[in-house]
Amino acid sequence: MNFIKKVDDIPIRLKFVSVYMIFILIPMVIIYGVFFTRISKEVRLREETELSQSLDRVHKDLMFLSEGCLYIARDIAIDRSLNALLDYTYPFSSDYYAAYYNTLRDSIQRYQSVFNNVVKVSVFTNNPTMDPGAFFYPLDQAKDSLWFQEYKRYDKQSAFVGWVEENTLIQKKRNKQISLIRKMDEFNQYNTYEKYIKIDVNLIKIENILQKESLMTFLLVNQQGQILVTSDDAYLYNNSKELSVFDKGIYHGKNKVLTKTITIIDNQNWNIIGIGSTSRLSKRIQNYGILIFGLCLLSFLLSIIMIYIFSNSYNRRIHMLQKHMKKVEHSDFSLIRQDGGKDEIGYLMRSFNKMTHRINDLVNKVLYFELREKEHQLASVKAELNYLQSQMDPHFLFNTLNAILVVCNRKNYTDITEIIKYLSKTLRRLLVWDDVMVPIEDEINFTEMYLKIEKFRFQDKFDYTIELEDAVKHYKIPKMTIQPFVENACKHGIQASKDNGQVLVRIYGLGEQIVMVIQDNGVGMPTEKVAELLQDNSQGNIGINNVYKRLKLNYQDAFHMKIESALQLGTTVMIHLPNPDHNRASSEIEGGVVNG
Known part of the structure; x- marks a missing residue:
């Protein structure tokens, strides 16, 4: 009871503010804090999921590209007729060119055109009866090349190699290459000469695959850690004679690094490295934080405004009601003219107006009852006199006109007789015309008699x-x-x-x-x-x-x-x-x- 009594003593506006602070503002801050923490975790998880999915898509596309190159190399290696022509010793150059134009050229060209991820297909052989050019080259010319030396390091039938070659178009420039090397030794009867297939992979296709995923920067790295292709290094030309080595420490802290291994050939594994900037994730979390803070601030401001409006509405009308109550104490029964609304205070103001109005009526009735009674009596007497007068005057005039009409007939005053008749009819109509609603024709006849007069x-x-x-x-x-x-x-x-x-x-x-x-x-x-x-x-x-x-x-x-x-x-x-x-x-x- 003491607590309730103390609550009754607190002003309404302070009650509103207390309720708002305890039951709205503090819980709202806690809820928004928990919500921001949960959202931050969800954003981080979703970001990691998106980066992982992006890396998976790149891995899938690169696997498809490498498998296509492997299929071409395998089909060429197991082509019996092609192996027979490559292992044949041609007695004359004309015999070789006849075989080249009839079979050899079309066989290699067919394989090269079937897969657009391939730049070029070449065959290297030590068959001295074959003239070099187009798709076929001497093996001695290739043994000193970087790609052949890199291939020999793997000591396998097939291997993908990354290497750097001189750019013949731009002096002192070198560019990266990726090639698939496969030895043609499927048929024992056609092993007179050594034969190697070299398939040059289209690096632009690989770069397009890496650049298609914009969430991360991607690098294709071989087993030695050398960078073969990057998504932000479109067909890079540089002066280095060797491939650059990937250093993970450069990206530590500021970036998120994901790695996925791609097995392109048995026991030959390359890595796809995805580097995602943590600033992007921080920016997204920051944006959510700004949004949540904005919502929190907006809720705070709106609630403060609404509390002010509500409390002001109550205080203003209560003060007005209090002011008019003091007027009643001094016999001033003026009504509250302002609309009090439809809530409880508005109902109280309307009830106050009714009460004041009734009190004022009772006071007036007590003070002026005798005066009003006398006024009613006087008005009644005047009404009776007017009624008697209105009854007397028409009859008196009507009788007088009849007397004048008799005299005029005797003296033969025709004009006067007619006008007196109209006047007499008019008076008679006034005496007997008791109907409230009359036909228009009767109204016109009465008006016409007046006009004739x-x-x-x-x-x-x-x-x-x-x-x-x-x-x-x-x-x-x-x-x-x-x-x-x-x-x-x-x-x-x-x-x-x-x-x-x-x-x-x-x-x-x-x-x-x-x-x-x-x-x-x-x-x-x-x-x-x-x-x-x-x-x-x-x-x-x-x-x-x-x-x-x-x-x-x-x-x-x-x-x-x-x-x-x-x-x-x-x-x-x-x-x-x-x-x-x-x-x-x-x-x-x-x-x-x-x-x-």
Whole structure:
């Protein structure tokens, strides 16, 4: 319990940092350290495996090359007809050349062309009846050569020899050679003369084999430790009369040296030495180390940033909540306007707002209950008086007009009689017109009676036009939708104009909409006046504002009203209503009718 109490006393940010250090940072460092050690071992093992596989591939390719040379030498040595021709004593040179062109040349040339790893195939013999040239040479000429002396050291029927010869193309230059030497003694009956086969191996082919593997530098070394071919010494020319000797100590420490023995002929073993740079392995391990360190650093930075963001989120909102709680202590019930989020603290802030709002409501209800009660009573009395007045005025006017109408009939005042009839019908319609939604045709008839009264009033200065499409006559709209705009056009537009007034009322169907247009050529009004017409606090526009509210209640956002006007250019009102056939569910809400 004491430990839990102490934990409760630690600030939230310090708790986050402690948890991060103990359970994230320290284990992360340990894990990354173990991971790097394991990766380093895996990289070293994989590197050694790759080097070993590379050495195996070189060994396989060199074995294939040497076996090809051995097959050629064996086939030539066991060719009975060739042995017979080489051991024959030719009485005349013409006999030799006939044998050469008919058989000897083609036999050797066939063997040389069958294997592209061979540069040249030569036969050396002490048969004095054979003229030297092309593929056949005197044996005495070869006995003093380096390759023949090297061959004699092996004291075997066949041997691969590495030797250095003078380069006849470049003065004072020597180049390395590898040749297969085999004595032709397969047939006892053809041993009159000594015969030796010399097959010169294509060094470029060997170098290509060694250079094909780029992981290591390869050397081909004979039994005496002499370097025959290297992968970084492409067809080397040098001044040395002997082959260089491989010194392993030169590569000690900085390189990894692998050796594989290649048995090219029985009891003749050469070595393939692969030298791999340890700096390459160190570089790979270093790259992995940098990558792991980068990941570790990135994880550290991201976790620090996230801890800062989380702790700051908690601290900021808790401090804000604490600040508003102090305000409540001083009877300030202002709400927390900032979004608190959806976590536990956000829920706590929303609950605090609800609690503060309810406390504020309770205080207001207790303090202002009596005042509001009196205001409601006064508003009720005013409403009753207005209702009685609205009932009294139309009946009184209607009875008075009937009395005037009787007098006008007696005196035969025809014009006055007609206008009083229209006025009387208008008042009667107002008294008995209880429907909320009326057909467009009834709305137009009521509007036309009003226009006829205005026509009598203005005489020749005023005229009007009504266009009603038959297809929309039966559609119902809120009553007193058109008349307030017409009345506004006459009272404020045409009355103030010196020119003859014109009012156009046009109603037609347009797709799924009904379009109503009320247009006049009166004095118009400025742009700022047009913007005020539909505002709740506008003065002198009660009728228009009332129409707008009732249309809004009936059609919500399915209708559109637009008023265009300019000084001395008249006013146009366009109302777009949804076609009732597509809006059967529109609500019928009765609105008050007050002419402006």
